[in-house]
Amino acid sequence: MKLLTRTNIFFVGLTLIVFTLGGTVFYKTFRNITREDATERLQDEKTKILTYVSSHQSLPQNTISLGDTVAFYQVVAPATEKTGRTKFLNPSENEYEPYQTLEFNVSLKGVNYRAVIFKPLIEADDLQHAIFQAIAIVSLILVIVMVLANFAISRFVWKPFHRTLEKIKEFDLAKEGSVSFSKTSIKEFSEMNAVLETMTNKIAADYKNLKQFTENASHELQTPLSIIQSKLELMIQAENLSADQMEEVRVVYEATGRLSKLNQALLLLAKIENRQFVETKQVALNEIVESKLNAFEELIKHKNLSVERNIEPVTLQLHQTLADILLSNLIGNSIKHNIEGGRISIKLNKESLVISNSGGQISMLPHELFHRFRKASDASDSLGLGLAIVKEICDAYGFDIQYMYANMVHTITISF
């Protein structure tokens, strides 16, 4: 739910509560005021009647002029003054109407009379109705104003927030080192921006350090590896090694070779991630494809593979080495993971490169294929980094890469 919707609902709800309560209070207050007013006026009338009685020595006959109804009846003993309320049927409207009453004693010529004045009050439902109507109109206006105000606030006051949000959405750790937000005079937003800026800068710095570390570590490993390898090479030249010793040296030598290749692959990955292959030039992909197929010729023949080429001349702005590695890994894979007598199909055009090869099903999810150290086969001489490197190269150039397996055919599609 949008913040705006939520605040609007909140405002409308609050308005309803406030106005229900306010309306009730207003109603009660207004009713009390009219009642007090009626009581005061009844007292006035009482004074007038008593004055009339004492001056005229008769009960007033014409009471219509007072607007109220006055009734007199004889009583035996005077009772205390009493105010009250009662209802009478109004025949013209056929409904009960409320009256405020005042009963008091009138003494005329030694006879005790009880006088009752009936003062009509405003009808309760008339009052309620009027108040409800007024409140409803005011509420409606208020809600409309608030919703509109909210829209305006959201549009203008929240602008810096939305700008910041856009910036963060677009932020790519791998591409940008840091992020800077536009200035705002609103304290909360400028604080948020400052915090976000510090945070992203810290993350970016940590990320960079980490990547740098991988690269440096791999790099530093090269020299000791060179030393081990060279010492082993000298060792195997020795004439006096026993067969067992030779076998042990061989195992160490092979492991060193593997370690060295692994290290080179990791170094390459780190370099691509660190965007160190910046110098690009126009690279003819079709020529590289042909040269790779040439390089792999022996292997293709050995496995009895048939290669179907559908290659158009395509030139892209790439780094030569990366283009080379990309195609070498992909074509190499299509051969390595192929079956005896299988097929390879390479389609290259301006839009995409599609390499497919026959082969058995692999036991991993398609997206896992591009993860590091994921091996499709248990071939121990595979490092499991080839496709991770391919993916990294594609990411570096913004190419989309997809893997698909259907009917015993593995297909990798790169869309430029």
Place this chain on the structure above:
Amino acid sequence: MKVLLIEDEKTLAESISLYLGQEGYICEVANGFIIGDEKVQVADYDCVLLDITLPGGNGLDILNNLKKKKPGAAVIIISAKNSLDDKVKGLDLGADDYITKPFHLSELNARLKSVIRRRSFGGGNEIIFNEIKVSPADAVVTVKEKSISLTRKEYDLLLYFLANTNRVVTKESIAEHLWGEEMDGIDSLDFIYSHIKNLRKKIMEKGGDDYIQTVYGMGYKFAKK
């Protein structure tokens, strides 16, 4: 043959100079930028093996200084950085070859021989091993004066063996020499074996001896029996 090795990693320098010493080279070692720069200026070497990342300076500067003074000097760059830029820069400055760490000593040796050979007699000199004669300039191989025709890979393999005679050459180094990085992750032993079998057969067909010995599990040795 005098070779100067400019390499700051002492243990590695030791291995290289030992291997090259066994090949009959006089190998001098310079462990830093300044001494290396000095040595190339004052003495003449058949080839300089130059590490790029040196304490105290960039090896490419030594190359630059050397080439200004002695444009004909032979240089092989050794680098821990597998960087195309360095490679291009180095070759542009006049280096003859470029090899990346970690490398096989047999590979370095083969490259060194090839560079010196190309330099010394304009590439016209022949490699002779008993009855086998290779003329690298026109890629002709003869056994007992009879020419044999080799495939590209067999020819490369033979040259590699001839550069490293009497030494165990590992199958890994052969694979890398013949196919470069392309064969990574592929069991190339079968391919090496079939090339060796063919090479041996072609030499023996013309009356040559079988010089290729198998060193079990490790690789091969090209040597007189």
